[in-house]
Amino acid sequence: MAADPLSRVFAALADPTRRDMVARLAVTDSTVGELAEPYAVSVQAVSKHLRVLEDAGLVSRSRDAQRRPVHLEAEVLDLMTTWIERYRRQAEERYRRLDDVLASMPDDVAPTDVSPTHPTDVSPTQPTDVSPTHPTDATPPGGNPS
Template identity: 60%
Template sequence: MVDDALDRAFAALSDPVRRAMVARLSRGPATVNELAEPFDITLQAVSKHISVLESAGLVWRTREAQRRPVHLDAAALERLTSWIDRYRLEAERQYRRLDALLAAPPAPSPEQSKRIKEKES
């Protein structure tokens, strides 16, 4: 169930128009007309994009008299961010281990160890 929700959300966000709509909605609710303003597409196309975002659980609509504003679901974005962070943090841990390994002085070769022992004797 969780994977299906992630798949739908990332698929919805794969489109630049929908990402721009999410960015706009991050500033507050907007109507279909307001969301359509920056794009050279039909209102029908905008409504279709909103439906995809709605199906992905990223936005929801309310009714205020004649207006039907679209709202961003911040909790849904937080779930996506948490999923990404889990893998980002693991990758960072691996890079820190690699950095530490590369920063450590190299271990002496067996031949160098032999010479060191001879000097100490």
């Protein structure tokens, strides 16, 4: 199990069954048994998948007698969206600038990669989240998984 929250969340959604369960939980809370029903795997396997989702903070489990209603903690998805959008925007701005440079110059000169002209405070030129001691990623806002 990866230690940092972002890795946990991405890893949790790397499995199609888990992704499908998240999609269904977006529609309505469900018990473990209900979640397991459409899949050709055992309930134990589904319980295991839910453990992964819970440890990633993506779902929470409550009790209703012997049933375990599962609830999607949708705001945890923001963790990923924030990360993705941050770097996607950055890259696309750069590519747009490269397109502009290409459009404004003769055909026989090829420019090199257009880097930012001044370092920004989001520049990840130093590794930011591969520190082996403690990752600097934000904790999931959904609360403490287990």
